[in-house]
Amino acid sequence: MGQSEVLNSRQLGASLSRPTVSSHLAFTLLSVVALMVMFSLLRLALFIYNRELIGSTPAATFVEAFITGMRFDIRMVVYLIAPLVFAVVSVRAMSWRGVWRAWLTATASLTMFLGVLEMDFYREFHQRLNSLVFQYMSEDPRTVMSMIWYGYPVVRYLLAWAVATWMLYLLFKGIDRATRPSANGPTAAAWYVRVAVLLVVVVACVLAARGTLRQGPPLRWGDAFTTDSMFANHLGLNGSLSLIKAAESRFSEDRDNIWKATLPVEQARDTVRQMLVMPDDKLVDADEAAVRRDYTPPANGTLPVKNVVVILMESFAGHYVGALGAPGNITPYFDKLSKEGLLFTQYFSNGTHTHQGMFATMACFPNLPGFEYLMQTPEGGHKFSGLPQLLSARQFEDVYVYNGDFAWDNQSGFFANQGMTTFIGRNDFVNPVFSDPTWGVSDQDMFARGNEELDKLHATGKPFYALLQTLSNHVPYALPKDLPVQPVTGYGSLDEHLTAMRYSDWSLGQFFEKAKKSPYYKDTIFVVVGDHGFGTPEQLTEMDLFRFNVPLLIIAPGIQDKFGATRDTVGTQIDIVPTIMGRLGGVARHQCWGRDLLNLPEGDKGFGMIKPSGSGQDVALVYGNRILIKQKEGDVRVYDYKLGKDFGVTRIENTPEQSEMKARLESFIQTATKSLLDNTTGVVDSKPQNK
Structure with a gap:
């Protein structure tokens, strides 16, 4: 090793022993910028890969989606840099630059991997990452791996991910070098100064993660739905955050994604009976079962x-x-x-x-x-x-x-x-x-x-x-x-x-x-x-x-x-x-x-309750040529739709049917859920009897 290299090594060691709040915050802030750029690039890749969904949507709509997406990205970034934020109170912790580089590289690499995975996931399901990921993981691993291996360019994706991970490592290493304090710089601030700085930074992070200054709930899934393009709205979300939320729902012991009752039990049950019980039906076990009935079809309708x-x-x-x-x-x-x-x-x-x-x-x-x-x-x-x-x-x-x-x-x-x-x-x-x-x-x-x-x-x-x-x-x-x-x-x-x-x-x-x-x-x-x-x-x-x-x-x-x-x-x-x-x-x-x-009955248009796969609670009631959609978070929306060759939709505002359709949808889900949990869904009553 030459004399200059020895000198550089000694200077580097000296700088490591004298971390400062300003140098640590500079390292953290530049890392935030790098992560935000990475998430925007992942969103751009998702956009380009699924560009067939653009249709006639104007470019301004997607610009809005990317701006909305940055609000969700910053929340994810706050989660990733949280250990660095709390490290500011400890001089020793601030000096662990190697640990922080490894942490940032590993977490960024993981989110990069999820972003690569999501490109095909979205093409197949038109959803950001959700509980379907865990559902497939819980199935036969051999079949799942075979499906992935033969269905997608796995080797190409893995190579791209490996190269991206190496580039992330070099990026965070460069940020590390650019923000190291000089060997002859000031010593670390006193503990009470560091605590004060921590409080200020934590408040800033909470506000950033909250995503909004409004009163009430913080940034929600429904806040991404700001345009008439579903593709643009989905682009506004963050796939890693969506997956984390899905994991919380799937593995929660409280089963938070089960529909919560919003109506009195009797009212919801009576509404469902009006929806399902026809003139040729006769209710039986009405006190125990919601819609158990004897159906006698008219003779002229049999085959x-x-x-x-x-x-x-x-x-x-x-x-x-x-x-x-x-x-x-x-x-x-x-x-x-x-x-x-x-x-x-x-x-x-x-x-x-x-x-x-x-x-x-x-x-x-x-x-x-x-x-x-x-x-x-x-x-x-x-x-x-x-x-x-x-x-x-x-x-x-x-x-x-x-x-x-x-x-x-x-x-x-x-x-x-x-x-x-x-x-x-x-x-x-x-x-x-x-x-x-x-x-x-x-x-x-x-x-x-x-x-x-x-x-x-x-x-x-x-x-x-x-x-x-x-x-x-x-x-x-x-x-x-x-x-x-x-x-x-x-x-x-x-x-x-x-x-x-x-x-x-x-x-x-x-x-x-x-x-x-x-x-x-x-x-x-x-x-x-x-x-x-x-x-x-x-x-x-x-x-x-x-x-x-x-x-x-x-x-x-x-x-x-x-x-x-x-x-x-x-x-x-x-x-x-x-x-x-x-x-x-x-x-x-x-x-x-x-x-x-x-x-x-004559004039009955028919109805149906539908829900996509995944852990979300967004549901819909289709009634004739009208559909009411109740999102997990966000407003109820009503559309007139048309299928077939001349398909299309029209948003309907303030329709008098909206409250009735919403009540029917909620009653249907609430009553069916209660019947399932009570084990009274069969031909005969299976509900445990009190002894």
Whole structure:
């Protein structure tokens, strides 16, 4: 080591032994600037990566979003620099520059990693990081890692993250060198001066983290919703903060994300009964159960069927279905089938995750705040009054055919507890046409096996019901090498997704071609429905309606003669079970949170309560062509909407229906939540009795 290097080393050591408040604050302030720039760059990357969502939104709107985003970023930065702020009271702590560099580099690197992860997360879900991250982490790690490895450029992202981390290290090292006090500078201030400085800095940090000088609550999620562009509003949030908030809700013992009661119990229950109990219903156990009733459908509404087949199509978004007005010929087989049955044109999933589609469709229970992953919670062990209970009581045989592993989402545990007995999953297929390492066999394999299983059930001579669930239209979209359909082009980043959707549609068509040749076909009601939609470049309201809009097609002998070819009645997946029971006929005691859509009073527009995946409490009530959205934080908003080819939304201010719709939404969620917690959701009362 040369003489000059020795001198520099000694000077550096001397400076470390004489830290000052001013040098420490300079180091902290420059680090704040660096972190703020990093978060803005992450927001810019998210904006560029998802630029297809810009649409016709003016640039000024996104400028506003970036400015709003800085308010959320500063809160996150305050959390990151908190240890440095409190270090000002200790001369020794201020001298730990190596520790502070490591802390800043590590935390900034972690948030950088989350920012890289969020680019594809937002493209897929149109949401900032939320509890879905923890949901996937809690599932089978092997499947999750396989999905990520085959679905995204993992190596490229990791390399970019490593380079960014190295650059962050160099940046904080440079800030460290630039703010070190000189060896001959003043000594550290007295303790009482340092305490006074700490108090001033803490007050400044609290004001910055609060994000607003208004009275009342600090900066809230809803404060980012300042524009008419959902993409811009979401850009205004901070993904790391959103994830922290989701973690607080998910792992809180108080289950803070469960809906809090806002109405008297009796008032909410009576409102729900007005919403759900129809003229042909008779309430039973009214003191214990909210909406348990005996349903006797009119004889002229039944159909000559004895078997039921429900087909749950993965990510079958109504926005891209030709029969609902979409161009591109993405779903030619479904479009052809729709001419043979009854198609609902304003239909919605109850959630945006397959998990919610399964229990809403088969157990006719809504997707509630705090119970988005109901099948994996203790309450998921309760008895519901869905298709398994109602048809098992009538001695129906059953089968559930699925491409993948039934351990995912606790499907086998949940549905076995509800009454299903036969499960055909990925390990039960012999010599499939295609099997990917993530999810399992292809949709054409699943449907081919479905045909075989239905023929076997018919051979028993007993009535049966079946659930057939597709999976190929899911990341990583692993499809057979030699596709039986033409790949979709012209949709940018959605080309691969829509190609998988076209392949699933083809597989559905092959299933029906074979089913029509089977003797059971003429005695069966088929229900084809999407489990949820997916993100599109066009977003309708902050609820992103296209992620909920799915087709519902009912095919059965004589259905068009009695009910026509299309219906614009609003409905959701929880209406499927009572609609099926209405076609089978006979008295059905149930406690479904939906209604028979083919036996509604004259002029009834239909309604549906929807909620996205994640831990947020933002919910909506769709009523006819109007939707009321109640955000977790923020004002209630009402829109008129239109789906199909000429889609669009119009904000409605001060509508007289708003208070009534809000009361219905709150009553519905409050009463359903209470019923779930009280374990009174089944056909019979399961509530523990007082001894």
